[in-house]
Amino acid sequence: MILDSKIPEGNLAEKWDKHKFNVKLVNPANKRKYDIIVVGTGLAGASAAATFGELGYNVKAFCFQDSPRRAHSIAAQGGINAAKNYQNDGDSIFRLFYDTIKGGDYRAREANVYRLAQVSVDIIDQCVAQGVPFAREYGGLLANRSFGGAQVSRTFYARGQTGQQLLLGAYSALNRQIAYGKVKMYPRTEMLDLVMVDGKARGIVVRNLITGKIESHSAHAVVLATGGYGNVFFLSTNAMGSNATAAWRAHKKGALFANPCYTQIHPTCIPVSGGYQSKLTLMSESLRNDGRVWVPKTVELAQRLRKGEITVNDIKEEDRDYYLERKYPAFGNLVPRDVASRNAKLVCDEGRGVGGSGLAVYLDFADAIKREGQPAIAAKYGNLFEMYAKITDENPYERPMRIYPAVHYTMGGLWVDYNLMTNIPGLYATGECNFSDHGANRLGASALMQGLADGYFVIPYTIGDYLAKTPYDKVGTDHPAFKEAEAAVIAKNNQLLGINGTRTVDDFHKALGQIMWDYCGMARNAEGLRFAKQEIRKLRDEFWRDVKVVGVNEELNITLEKANRVADFLELGELMVDDALHRNESCGGHFREEYQTPENEALRDDENFAYVAAWEFTGVGNDPVLHKEELQFENVKLTQRSYK
């Protein structure tokens, strides 16, 4: 299989404009003859479904939540980047492109990232026109802040709830099309298989989560906007329902899965407090603008602290190790996410971690409060301090916060070309569900940008190019391909319901998460990864022998829903391990202990690994086949990232 990324010819700045001119158009009167399925209604899905409807296509949109507005985009806090240069501080499309490529540790496609930076400016205009209440200055113009170590202020925000406000904008646009009858919405409906006819994506099989009914839906194209797969780790900042099932089942039907080992571990999350913990809560990265990260200098002090013999305020200034400031004097506490996370792990591995478990570091605001006064700090971070106090029952104004890294975002995803189409004709992937724009590490405030770029401004153009070449003929859901897929879904559900074993689904999910976190988390090595692969296989075998799923299919059955998702995580986890094991370099979120500089920084191997690893499914338990898409860098020079 040859991977054709379909990147247009010409110089970087002209590619997208030329491409938009070259793609085929569907006559306005003919758009109503085409049906499009959109799975997922977060930023990428809701924006695409609404825009397709506006253009005149017939759209069916699906989400597993009770309303499209609940998709996990809603939880994004920090903001959305755009190269508006409203602050006149030297930002430009090229600078946003450059920062994103470099931040991704040179493992993303130049052409895609440049297009992302180009359309970023349109996103802000669109959202404002929808009535999204972004933060404003007293003069009434939009406010910006610098975010994630960027040297310009290009982040637009709506307090700490930017994702919520952007999603409500997309949801309102979607509602308008639902009211017009151009979009038919199916909430509480989960995609369980992709249906292909003559090698093309022609529909999906879904389960109605209330009645259990298995149904088919046919269309001319299918768009997956189903988010990331961070919940493989069980504990993550993702929502409880976030899952990889739609993408994974498309993968099993032939869609390649790219760079699955690139996961982002966010440095500032509230630490795990017990085995009952169901999810981890992110504290916005903006806290590192004023908070200082430290642990005790010695293991002995850390031990006494953990035993409760001393409290944090007993530790003298000279006994504190502000390790980020010590190791990275230029960036200090503001180093990128991957660097901050890895260093927290290092000090905890040394035995200097704090909190009951020893898996936490301090984020201390004492100096900032002394310098600026408590009211100033409360004005900046009040809601975050409140959230922290609510969860931990500790007052962060009086004692430092305890934080620890947690799984947050997955840069890998379904392989797509420049048109956001997977290698299966008619199957598209947008937003976090695809792999395309963030390389090996995503910068802060870039996820919202990508989701809306894909949905509002990229796929509405590129899908027309495919549809214009597709006959109007519809495929009925009585076609044998649909019946076959339905039968497979029903058989799988029956199999899960029939095992009647002894271990719960959550039990298996937690066990998988522990393996992934220990061996395929912040630091990986070949030996550990090989071990993890065996452990995952054993666990998967046990799952299919001993999982306990109660009830029947024909009802609201929360255990069956979870069992399907975890069954897929147990396969995807192994692919993540395979990918991590094959990539003999360190880059961004993928840190292989064997490949590091003498100062413990990630050491890339551009000679041998400047490619996208796209994996082909060959059966459960069989080794997947690797396809490489070489990355060409014509506009940036590859350098070692340094934050010293």
Add this chain to the structure above:
Amino acid sequence: MDLTLKVWRQKDKDAAGSMVTYPVKGISPDMSFLEMLDVLNEDILRRGEDPIAFDHDCREGICGMCSLFINGRAHGPERGTTTCQLHMRHFNDGDTITIEPWRAAAFPVHKDLVVDRSAFDRIQQAGGYVSVNTGGVPDANAIPIPKSIADKAFDAATCIQCGACVAACKNASAMLFVSAKVSQLAMLPQGKAERKTRAENMVAQMDIEGFGACTNIGSCAAECPVGISLENIAMLRREYISATATSENLA
């Protein structure tokens, strides 16, 4: 902590439901309320019984999916808190806790504690938007909006559509929910063109869905986990009266 839970169990929308008592033991005060239910559900499951169905997703207090009427209060005893952010340290060892679904005719029960809130989506579809297509919009800074107005619109826009206002209201009215969207868009210049039809159509849909009338008690705002203010209802009334007085609704 050891607790006694009394939980509403109902097989499906047509079945009769009842309160079922479950003892739970060894609950940590650091658990969230939903994690406590997770622990109970794992026990129920190991016994081979059907776990309690409840809605939840982000567990960060923002998605609005979680609900639960706890000891007679929407989202439980803590003010300004969704059920997922409610921690067990606010209860005492030996407590009996009753857990019910939202109770409103417009929110029929799907199963156990899971209710159907699609009426809210239909109200939004009736007018909770600005009619702009993607593309062809002015530059984001073309229309300055005073910060005080933008901030007020933001406050209204933070509604998480959870339904606590309806559950808390003795009339099961959806006025606070509807007013939050109407006033957000009425305040912003982008929303002004459609303010009259929006107010009329959203209120009309609210009535069609079977929500009760508002009698200005204010329990909705008191129980709202994100602090949507009662002022929004005042603004909705003004919008609605002015809209119907000079109606543009030709339909």
